[in-house]
Amino acid sequence: MARSINQNAYSGALPNFRNLGIALRIVVIVNVMALAAAIVQVKDMRQLMSALVEASAIVQPLLLLSLVVLVGLNDPLKRLPYALGALAVFAIELVLTTLLYSVGEPLLDAGPAPLLRYWALVALGTGTLLVYFDLRGRALSPAFTEARLQALQARIRPHFLFNSINAVLSLIRQNPKRAETALEDMADLFRVLMADNRSLSPLAREVALCRQYLDLEQLRLGERLQVEWHVDKMPTDALMPPLVLQPLLENAVYHGIEPRVEPGVVSINIYGSRGQVHAVLRNPYRHEGAHHAGNKMALANIRERLQLHFDAEATLDTRVGEDTYQVHITLPYVKGAET
Amino acid sequence: MSEAVKPLRVLIVDDEAPARSRMRDVLADCAQELALEVAGEAASGRTALELVSQAPCDVVLLDVRMPEMDGIEVAQHLQKLDQPPAIIFATAYDAYALKAFEVHAVDYLLKPIRAARLKEALARVRTARPPRPEALRELQRAPRAHLSVQNRGKIELIPIGDVVYLKAELKYVTVRTAKAEHLIEESLTRLEEEYGERFVRVHRNSLVARAAIRGFERATEGGETNWVVILNGIEERLPVSRRQQHIVREFSR
Numbered sequence: 001m002a003r004s005i006n007q008n009a010y011s012g013a014l015p016n017f018r019n020l021g022i023a024l025r026i027v028v029i030v031n032v033m034a035l036a037a038a039i040v041q042v043k044d045m046r047q048l049m050s051a052l053v054e055a056s057a058i059v060q061p062l063l064l065l066s067l068v069v070l071v072g073l074n075d076p077l078k079r080l081p082y083a084l085g086a087l088a089v090f091a092i093e094l095v096l097t098t099l100l101y102s103v104g105e106p107l108l109d110a111g112p113a114p115l116l117r118y119w120a121l122v123a124l125g126t127g128t129l130l131v132y133f134d135l136r137g138r139a140l141s142p143a144f145t146e147a148r149l150q151a152l153q154a155r156i157r158p159h160f161l162f163n164s165i166n167a168v169l170s171l172i173r174q175n176p177k178r179a180e181t182a183l184e185d186m187a188d189l190f191r192v193l194m195a196d197n198r199s200l201s202p203l204a205r206e207v208a209l210c211r212q213y214l215d216l217e218q219l220r221l222g223e224r225l226q227v228e229w230h231v232d233k234m235p236t237d238a239l240m241p242p243l244v245l246q247p248l249l250e251n252a253v254y255h256g257i258e259p260r261v262e263p264g265v266v267s268i269n270i271y272g273s274r275g276q277v278h279a280v281l282r283n284p285y286r287h288e289g290a291h292h293a294g295n296k297m298a299l300a301n302i303r304e305r306l307q308l309h310f311d312a313e314a315t316l317d318t319r320v321g322e323d324t325y326q327v328h329i330t331l332p333y334v335k336g337a338e339t
Numbered sequence: 340m341s342e343a344v345k346p347l348r349v350l351i352v353d354d355e356a357p358a359r360s361r362m363r364d365v366l367a368d369c370a371q372e373l374a375l376e377v378a379g380e381a382a383s384g385r386t387a388l389e390l391v392s393q394a395p396c397d398v399v400l401l402d403v404r405m406p407e408m409d410g411i412e413v414a415q416h417l418q419k420l421d422q423p424p425a426i427i428f429a430t431a432y433d434a435y436a437l438k439a440f441e442v443h444a445v446d447y448l449l450k451p452i453r454a455a456r457l458k459e460a461l462a463r464v465r466t467a468r469p470p471r472p473e474a475l476r477e478l479q480r481a482p483r484a485h486l487s488v489q490n491r492g493k494i495e496l497i498p499i500g501d502v503v504y505l506k507a508e509l510k511y512v513t514v515r516t517a518k519a520e521h522l523i524e525e526s527l528t529r530l531e532e533e534y535g536e537r538f539v540r541v542h543r544n545s546l547v548a549r550a551a552i553r554g555f556e557r558a559t560e561g562g563e564t565n566w567v568v569i570l571n572g573i574e575e576r577l578p579v580s581r582r583q584q585h586i587v588r589e590f591s592r
Contacts, residue, residue: 159404162431163355166450170361220355259406261354261383 012082014089015133017070026129027063033125034059061104062122065096086130090123097122145308149198152305153243156193157250160217167220182219185212192243200239200309202336203270203277207231210245210268217253225257228267235272239336241305247298248281248327255295256283256325277331285325299327306331346374347461348395352387352413353402353429361452362400362429368454373461384408385496388416392493396424398464400448403430408485411436411478414470416487416494425464427457436478443474482533486514488521497521503570504577505530505538506545517572541568542580555579555587 015022038051069092070077077085101115138144164186171179189212214227245268252266264284271278299318306314306329313332318325351362359380366377378396381387384405391399399417403410410428417423428447430436440447446460446467485496501516507527514521531538531546538546551571558567558576566579566587579587 158432162450163358166361166431166452167355167357169451170357170364173364174360220357222356258404261406 012086012134013137014077014082014085014130015137016078017067017074022133023067023071026067029129029132030059030063030125033128037121058100058104058118062096062100065100066093069096089130090126093122093126094119146198149305149308150196152301152308153197156189156247157254159254160250163220164216167216171219178219182216185216188212189216189246195242197242199242200334200336201242202236203234203238203240204236206240206242206245207234207236207270209243210249213246213249214253214266217257221253221257224260224263225253226263226265228265230267230269230271233271235277235333235335237336238272238277238331239334240277240331241309244302244305244329245279245281247302248329251295251298252281252283252325256285259286260284272333275333277333279329279331280326282324282326284323285320286323344374346376347397347464348378349375349461350378350387350390350396350399350424351380352382352384352399352405352410354382354405355402356382358402358429358450365452365454365457369458369461373458375461384410384413384416387413388487388494388496391417391420391424395422398425398427398461400427400429403428403433403436408483409481411475411480412483412485415472415475415479415483416485416496418469418472418475419487419489419494421489421492423469425467426470427460427464435480439474439478443471443477445470445474445478476529482537486521486523486525488514488523495521499534499537500550502548503551503573504545504547506577508544515573515575539586541583541586542578543582545577547577552590555590 017023034055035052038048038055041055042048042051070089073088073092077088080088097118098115101118164182168179168182168186171182189209192209214225218225218227249266249268256266257264265282267280267282269278269280269282299316303316306316310332315328315330317328319328320326349366351359351366353359353362359382363377363380366375369375378394379390381390385408387399387401390396399413401410401413405413410430414426414428417426426446428436428440428445429450429452430447431450437447439445446463448456448460483499485498486502487497488495497514497516501518502514503517504515505527506513506515510524511522512525512527512530514523527544527546531540534546537548537550539549539552541547547568547570553569553571555566555568556576557564558578559565560578565581566584567576568579569576
């Protein structure tokens with residue numbers, strides 16, 4: 001487990017100094033820092049301009065020289081491990097500073113500050129830039145998307161887990177065979193829930209999982225839970241993000257069936273049409289009562305996962321009818337390997 | 340303990356059949372060391388209240404999450420009895436309720452139920468005091484679906500949807516439905532807090548169901564002309580106090 005996390009984790013990388021955008025960012029950020037330093041220095045804002053010019057006289061040559069050197073050394077630096085590469089950049093900057101200091105010192109009439117002070121300033125600036133590029137790299141990396149997907153991984157309601165265990169316990173003495181099937185279903189369900197669920201999964205597998213889940217709920221709720229499947233026209237090989245349907249069914253049972261005394265129908269209708277896959281889930285719904293924050297969170301989670309996988313090509317709509325609640329998911333039909 | 344102790348009569352209340360059967364099994368396990376008998380099983384709060392009215396019991400094992408009337412509401416209605424039974428709540432998972440149970444020292448069981456834990460809870464029952472009304476009120480998350488009154492040892496439920504108005508008089512509140520009038524021992528302010536969406540205050544002493552308001556008219560009483568509210572299902576009209584006259588405007592919109 002630890003290894004798989006490491007593989008997917010973002011390992012830092014130096015920015016590509018040859019990229020014009022990167023160079024531009026460096027110029028802007030360094031100059032902003034110089035401006036800040038100038039503002040800190042002056043007591044009277046009227047002196048700001050002269051202070052800025054003075055700072056520029058030191059900052060600009062170093063900045064330009066650094067960019068030229070870094071662009072030149074971009075490839076060998078990239079080949080180093082990140083930590084070494086970063087150290088090398090620090091070293092380059094300090095060497096350049098020293099160089100410029102020895103050349104420029106006689107030119108500056110006002111007795112310049114000691115070299116140590118320039119070193120400290122340059123090191124701080126370099127460090128800030130490296131941290132900035134590292135964070136930026138992380139934010140844009142595919143690893144971040146992966147991590148987001150992992151964070152969004154569907155979580156089963158503890159309510160369901162404990163009630164189901166309780167129901168299975170009740171079966172052990174009277175109906176051991178049924179208890180066995182129930183435990184097997186639970187094992188399967190939790191295997192999927194605990195698996196790495198970042199890659200797409202065949203629709204057929206998702207539907208099978210939903211059936212197992214509903215079987216478990218049936219155990220608890222008996223005939224209060226009625227299920228209608230319409231999946232004849234389902235493209236079984238279509239791929240979809242895993243655990244999108246099951247949490248929606250869990251919502252349907254929790255909000256649609258459990259609050260009712262009389263039996264209610266949960267219907268699942270999955271079909272393909274014009275290069276798209278549609279899944280329509282419906283459950284009874286009563287308007288009275290508080291609104292369900294839990295439901296909204298689950299929906300937001302599923303929506304985000306659909307978006308991370310399919311971007312704008314996937315949609316999730318909910319409709320509250322007179323006495324039904326409907327969720328309609330549309331996905332592009334992505335064929336998986338034949339199963 | 341002596342052999343003469345009467346067995347505890349235990350009522351099981353849970354909407355899920357397997358949960359009831361599990362409770363029965365675990366009670367059977369406890370029965371070997373603790374004198375007890377199962378007084379009955381109820382699949383809903385309503386049935387539970389009927390059973391308790393018919394044959395008193397000592398303990399109610401009460402599931403918290405049930406349709407129509409949750410366990411907390413059942414417990415509140417049970418307190419209307421002269422000798423309310425002890426209550427042990429059971430819940431699978433409910434962070435909110437668990438915290439409140441702890442805070443108010445209300446006894447509860449976690450599902451799956453363990454025999455040892457149930458035995459402990461049952462052993463405490465004889466000395467336990469019934470849950471305080473404030474504790475139950477705090478546990479309650481949605482307005483109760485019913486008000487209740489005790490009527491010759493039985494608990495009578497008044498669905499909140501049937502109530503036309505609530506009117507405070509001295510120590511009691513009159514609950515008026517189209518068919519009857521009941522007195523309950525609750526405070527009007529608290530009822531207003533609980534049912535703020537359903538009722539509107541028309542007078543210092545009365546809350547009227549919004550759905551029951553048919554209209555308003557001017558009426559003269561004792562030489563003073565005032566607005567009164569006309570209600571669905573009953574002839575009686577209630578005065579609208581001067582301070583609440585804005586309601587007349589809000590409703591005519």
